[in-house]
Amino acid sequence: MTRLARLRRLLAGEAEALLVTHLPNLLYLVGFRGSSGALVVTRRGASLFTDGRYRLQARQEVRGARVSVSSGDPLRAAARWLRRQGLPRVAYEAQRFTLGQFEQLRQELGPGVELRPARAGVEHLRAIKDAGEVSRVRAGLELTARVFEEVLPYVRPGVRELDLAAEIEYRMKQHGARAPAFETIVASGPRAAWPHGRASEKRLAKNELVIFDMGAILGDYHSDMTRTVHLGTPSARVKRTYRAVREALERAQEAVAAGVAAGRVDAAARGWLGRQGLGRYFVHGTGHGLGLEVHEEPRVGPRVRERLATGNVITLEPGVYIPGWGGVRIEDVVVVRRQGAERLTPLSRELLCL
Numbered sequence: 001m002t003r004l005a006r007l008r009r010l011l012a013g014e015a016e017a018l019l020v021t022h023l024p025n026l027l028y029l030v031g032f033r034g035s036s037g038a039l040v041v042t043r044r045g046a047s048l049f050t051d052g053r054y055r056l057q058a059r060q061e062v063r064g065a066r067v068s069v070s071s072g073d074p075l076r077a078a079a080r081w082l083r084r085q086g087l088p089r090v091a092y093e094a095q096r097f098t099l100g101q102f103e104q105l106r107q108e109l110g111p112g113v114e115l116r117p118a119r120a121g122v123e124h125l126r127a128i129k130d131a132g133e134v135s136r137v138r139a140g141l142e143l144t145a146r147v148f149e150e151v152l153p154y155v156r157p158g159v160r161e162l163d164l165a166a167e168i169e170y171r172m173k174q175h176g177a178r179a180p181a182f183e184t185i186v187a188s189g190p191r192a193a194w195p196h197g198r199a200s201e202k203r204l205a206k207n208e209l210v211i212f213d214m215g216a217i218l219g220d221y222h223s224d225m226t227r228t229v230h231l232g233t234p235s236a237r238v239k240r241t242y243r244a245v246r247e248a249l250e251r252a253q254e255a256v257a258a259g260v261a262a263g264r265v266d267a268a269a270r271g272w273l274g275r276q277g278l279g280r281y282f283v284h285g286t287g288h289g290l291g292l293e294v295h296e297e298p299r300v301g302p303r304v305r306e307r308l309a310t311g312n313v314i315t316l317e318p319g320v321y322i323p324g325w326g327g328v329r330i331e332d333v334v335v336v337r338r339q340g341a342e343r344l345t346p347l348s349r350e351l352l353c354l
């Protein structure tokens, strides 16, 4: 069944049309990579509205939808088309809409059309990856791991975090990535206690932990990987902390299987760190889905009841962040199989001391 057909089945009974405006969803459904577009999916067909800049690109990329090019805002063009169809109920992507867009849509559609927030959207479909999507994520992780290993010789006292991030992102593109999946994180010493410490002018120093969180966009799919290295001979506390985080990741991975509530995977990592006395330093969720976006469904966090399903691709990334001391995070990506997790990140989890 095509993605559009599965979306229609999901929508049945909810509305006669769905207005899709979130760009990664346009890419997923009909292959469009432009930055301006609106897709209307009805029971019988699909129409992509875009502007003149994307006339040629849309003709080449779009599959499964009629393309309509207008001079103005694609959302307005889509709304006018919808109004002419006279459909009673139109669902829209409420999580992605601004209030301004909503007002515009309501005005264009007029009082006769009921606007409904879509209950289960395209994100729901995207959470389950097919074999082709899994292999793209895997290829991105292979590229990311290769870049990490290439850059390791530059990781030494005196080098700036920014220079390491630049080297990483340059090499990603050299190896065929379209772009980094997000701003590369290089956080050293006390800055490693910032879970999202973006690379700064700080220079690396001896006896520091350094967190690298990096990923690339390859074949439209995002990768996401974190490794923590140590400069010099690690203290007992560094070794103990690192081991606790690595074991938390192992426990999370062991908890993964189709049908397991995502919150149980989080609890496996969180419970372990809690028993090591590190619970209060683990300040974020254990993981997230990734694919056409770097953060997508499913979420793997405390008390999440949604169950994992075969084909989910998720990160597992426990970490501890100790103010004034530093931090450790290790992040791998796994695909959920019926029996358990299959790891896609091709890199050792042992502590690297440089």
Ligand SMILES: [Mn+2]
Residues within 6 Å of the ligand: 224, 225, 315, 317, 331
């Ligand atoms: Mn991540």
